[in-house]
Amino acid sequence: AGGIERHGYDVIVIGAGGSGLRAAIAAHESGAKVAVVCKSLLGKAHTVMAEGGCAAAMGNLYPDDNWQVHFRDTMRGGKMLNNWRMAQLHAQEAPERVMELEDWGALFDRTDDGLISQRDFGGHRYARLAHIGDRTGLEIIRTLQQRLVALGIDVFMECTVTDLFKSGDQISGAFAYWRETGRFVVFEAPSVVLATGGIGKSFKVTSNSWEYTGDGHALALRAGATLINMEFVQFHPTGMVWPPSVKGLLVTESVRGDGGILRNSEGKRFMFDYIPDFFKKETADTEEEADRWYEDKKNNRRPPELLPRDEVARAINSEIKAGRGSPHGGIFLDIASRRSPEFIKRRLPSMYHQFKELADVDITAEPMEIGPTCHYVMGGVEVDPETEVSVVAGLYAVGECSGGMHGSNRLGGNSLSDLIVFGKRAGDAAAAHAGGLGSSRPGVSDEEVAAAQRSALAPFEVQGGENPYTIQQDLQQTMNDLVGIIRVAAELESALGEIQKLKERAAHMTVEGHRQYNPGWHLSIDLRNMLLVSECIAKAALARQESRGGHTRDDFPGPDPEWGGKNLVLRLDSTGTGVDLSEQPLPVMPDELKKFFEEE
Numbered sequence: 001a002g003g004i005e006r007h008g009y010d011v012i013v014i015g016a017g018g019s020g021l022r023a024a025i026a027a028h029e030s031g032a033k034v035a036v037v038c039k040s041l042l043g044k045a046h047t048v049m050a051e052g053g054c055a056a057a058m059g060n061l062y063p064d065d066n067w068q069v070h071f072r073d074t075m076r077g078g079k080m081l082n083n084w085r086m087a088q089l090h091a092q093e094a095p096e097r098v099m100e101l102e103d104w105g106a107l108f109d110r111t112d113d114g115l116i117s118q119r120d121f122g123g124h125r126y127a128r129l130a131h132i133g134d135r136t137g138l139e140i141i142r143t144l145q146q147r148l149v150a151l152g153i154d155v156f157m158e159c160t161v162t163d164l165f166k167s168g169d170q171i172s173g174a175f176a177y178w179r180e181t182g183r184f185v186v187f188e189a190p191s192v193v194l195a196t197g198g199i200g201k202s203f204k205v206t207s208n209s210w211e212y213t214g215d216g217h218a219l220a221l222r223a224g225a226t227l228i229n230m231e232f233v234q235f236h237p238t239g240m241v242w243p244p245s246v247k248g249l250l251v252t253e254s255v256r257g258d259g260g261i262l263r264n265s266e267g268k269r270f271m272f273d274y275i276p277d278f279f280k281k282e283t284a285d286t287e288e289e290a291d292r293w294y295e296d297k298k299n300n301r302r303p304p305e306l307l308p309r310d311e312v313a314r315a316i317n318s319e320i321k322a323g324r325g326s327p328h329g330g331i332f333l334d335i336a337s338r339r340s341p342e343f344i345k346r347r348l349p350s351m352y353h354q355f356k357e358l359a360d361v362d363i364t365a366e367p368m369e370i371g372p373t374c375h376y377v378m379g380g381v382e383v384d385p386e387t388e389v390s391v392v393a394g395l396y397a398v399g400e401c402s403g404g405m406h407g408s409n410r411l412g413g414n415s416l417s418d419l420i421v422f423g424k425r426a427g428d429a430a431a432a433h434a435g436g437l438g439s440s441r442p443g444v445s446d447e448e449v450a451a452a453q454r455s456a457l458a459p460f461e462v463q464g465g466e467n468p469y470t471i472q473q474d475l476q477q478t479m480n481d482l483v484g485i486i487r488v489a490a491e492l493e494s495a496l497g498e499i500q501k502l503k504e505r506a507a508h509m510t511v512e513g514h515r516q517y518n519p520g521w522h523l524s525i526d527l528r529n530m531l532l533v534s535e536c537i538a539k540a541a542l543a544r545q546e547s548r549g550g551h552t553r554d555d556f557p558g559p560d561p562e563w564g565g566k567n568l569v570l571r572l573d574s575t576g577t578g579v580d581l582s583e584q585p586l587p588v589m590p591d592e593l594k595k596f597f598e599e600e
């Protein structure tokens, strides 16, 4: 293993989205020597695509808003399966983290009296999303990146991590390759923060881009950490359905927050037919009340278009299945007939351009066609709420690749806030862990480096096998068809059978060419992760015999109180290529927090 590029740090952060950057800044400010490693260019993480905003109970528009209400909304949105302590810390600390972004130069939209403006989103009782037009994520990343650069934190970009190193039961570093040259890099570090984002690329229709292959989830499993909540995948109700080249691309929830409504092919505003009992008390039951709400939120209840995402996605799915869909197999999202062209262009500039340029649709004049798209994974690495450390010493996880915070369903706007709240906590803790080790740091052995290298190069050794693209396509189709929005036991079982076959095919895939910029090789490495994570999702979805949040079982409709007290935990099995599943009781919420739910 001689001759490989080597670097030593206190803390390595894998991923340059909002959570990774926030963690890196915190670790640096705690005195650690830090590097950020990211698979694509700096500034090209999913966080950039976040349009709607960042949830924080600042009370700028509604003085009645506070962390308790935000906590309650988050738990209700997650159908009480959230780690209560994470939901509490998140609600308490989000306002402070948003103000800090402002101190660092983020230019949030303003209220008339100069406070940070707050926008309405599904599942939030009060308007509480701090935003910058529909480009909130871009401004947050710009701000964090500027600070990262000003602090002089090292960045390794277009550098993909393929394995983690361990010494005994402690993390000791990471192994990566440069996309451009295919050459390997070894990072030695006693603290590693996973901030790799989502898993969407395992599904055919998704709002996620190419990087999101569940790498952090799989790296954690292979290092001995556990995953929870993996059966809960969020299908965003509104993705573009046409043209085919952009199928799945996100249409922000702000369209509905700002007045857009859903109609079927008969012109009916159908969401009133899909209000579940759980949300009846706080949802308008007439169009008149729903429409009044935009102007007078105190005296009216919210429109049903703003129910949590899982409810809206299922309703759209049912309308399409019942034959009341739009010409390209979606449903209509109409803001044109409800708001002036000036309003739409001012509030939703990116959406206006997205539809104009990609679909030749003018959203100020005609309705959009939309349908559900795989968007976000609630499941991820099981972590300690205070420090974000996994069950493996030195291994931390934050942002979308961590689990627990969002329970069975994430509310819109609660991801950007999650990133900055837990990013800071993980960075602080990772720096403290590294600092506390003194000179007794775990090392990386040559044997481990050689093994990581062999494993990365394995696809070059096979002759005449299948190429990774066909395996990826078959996996995406399987996940979409058999592990999608509506699930049943027989289909989940056959998905697991398919995944097993795909794993066997992947063991014999061939990569052509050399290590210099070779996307086929990169995919072959990603595919290992996608297959492992897909198995986790299908296995947990089969085991959970109830419907809750993002997980809907046609054969077990409705939530089951017994399942409401349990998490499903996944860990690598003894073969090292599959996963074992077990049940674990949820942490018990203290009485002083339980009281927020007592009236229910």
Ligand code: FAD
Binding pocket: 014, 015, 016, 017, 018, 019, 020, 037, 038, 039, 040, 044, 045, 046, 047, 048, 049, 050, 051, 052, 053, 054, 055, 136, 137, 159, 160, 161, 162, 195, 196, 197, 198, 207, 208, 211, 215, 216, 250, 375, 376, 398, 399, 400, 401, 412, 413, 414, 415, 416, 417, 419
């Ligand atoms: P990401 O921002 O996803 O970044 C992951 C990083 O990890 C990237 O830098 C990537 O290159 C890197 N990486 C991955 N694998 C590897 C590897 N093996 N080696 C090295 N680097 C790796 N949330 C909200 O709260 N409000 C919104 O309005 C909103 N809108 C959204 C709109 C869209 C279109 C999408 C896709 C998501 C939206 N979300 C929104 C969700 C939110 O943006 C994401 O959940 C969040 O940004 C994830 O941040 P993260 O820090 O976890 O990771």
